[in-house]
Amino acid sequence: MLLAKLFLAFFKIGLFGFGGGLAIIQLIYDSIKEFANISQEEFANIVAIAQVTPGPVAVNSATYVGYEVGGYLGSAI
Numbered sequence: 001m002l003l004a005k006l007f008l009a010f011f012k013i014g015l016f017g018f019g020g021g022l023a024i025i026q027l028i029y030d031s032i033k034e035f036a037n038i039s040q041e042e043f044a045n046i047v048a049i050a051q052v053t054p055g056p057v058a059v060n061s062a063t064y065v066g067y068e069v070g071g072y073l074g075s076a077i
Contacts, residue, residue, distance in 0.1 A: 003070050006035055007077045010062055021050075021057030028061060035069045 009031040017024035029043050038046070050060035066074035 002035065003074060003077055006066060006069055006074060009035070010066070010077065013058075013062070017058070021059075021061075024058055025061070028058065028065070032065050032069070036065060038065070038068065 013024060013027055013031055017027050025047055029038075029040070032038065046061050046064050047057065050057045050064065053060050063075045066077055068074070070077065
């Protein structure tokens with residue numbers, strides 16, 4: 001059930017988020033507050049790590065958040 005809610009949250013972000021990865025960072029943070037106990041400081045660290053790793057910022061940060069919530073399956077979702 002938790003992974004289904006996580007999938008729907010990220011599906012909503014992908015559907016309604018536009019403007020690039022940095023533009024939807026706040027939308028990602030607002031959507032994951034109910035799933036993960038991640039502080040703003042920790043989320044800022046996630047975004048910083050996502051910026052230095054190859055790939056889109058939104059995808060990298062969503063993968064990390066998914067891992068924190070549901071392990072490997074959560075990161076795949």
